[in-house]
Amino acid sequence: MAxxxxxxxxxxxxxxxxxxxxxxxxxxxxxxxxxxQVVVEKLGKPEENYDDFTASLPAxxxxxxxxxxxxxxxxxxxxxKIFFIAWSPDSSRVxxxxxxxxxxxxxxxxxxxxxxxxxxTDPSEMSFDIIQSRAL
Numbered sequence: 001m002a003x004x005x006x007x008x009x010x011x012x013x014x015x016x017x018x019x020x021x022x023x024x025x026x027x028x029x030x031x032x033x034x035x036x037q038v039v040v041e042k043l044g045k046p047e048e049n050y051d052d053f054t055a056s057l058p059a060x061x062x063x064x065x066x067x068x069x070x071x072x073x074x075x076x077x078x079x080x081k082i083f084f085i086a087w088s089p090d091s092s093r094v095x096x097x098x099x100x101x102x103x104x105x106x107x108x109x110x111x112x113x114x115x116x117x118x119x120x121t122d123p124s125e126m127s128f129d130i131i132q133s134r135a136l
Contacts, residue, residue, distance in 0.1 A: 008106060008107070024068070050067070066082055068083075069132070085126060
């Protein structure tokens with residue numbers, strides 16, 4: 001279960017909650033590294049929106065997150081895409097940034113069904129307009 005490179009384990013609950021997000025049980029999930037494992041920190045209800053999601057991310061600590069975006073294509077089709085967001089604010093501690101960066105790919109591989117990946121160090125780098133443009 002542990003990643004040899006980073007020594008990080010992924011709690012089974014992370015994978016189970018991600019499967020539930022794919023079934024539209026949640027709008028978003030925020031994950032944090034606790035000790036030597038990735039754990040679920042927050043689950044966003046289906047009725048919550050992108051502003052609720054961004055408000056749930058701490059201003060000075062790294063997190064991983066997945067967000068299920070519903071959108072309408074230029075051809076007027078309703079679609080959804082699952083985003084993986086690596087949140088690493090400039091104000092977070094260097095060691096924390098290094099741990100999250102070294103564990104990201106291993107953790108992301110555990111979540112089958114990610115369609116778009118985004119790295120953000122500042123809220124402007126993950127504005128709703130940017131998310132929407134990456135979905136199309």
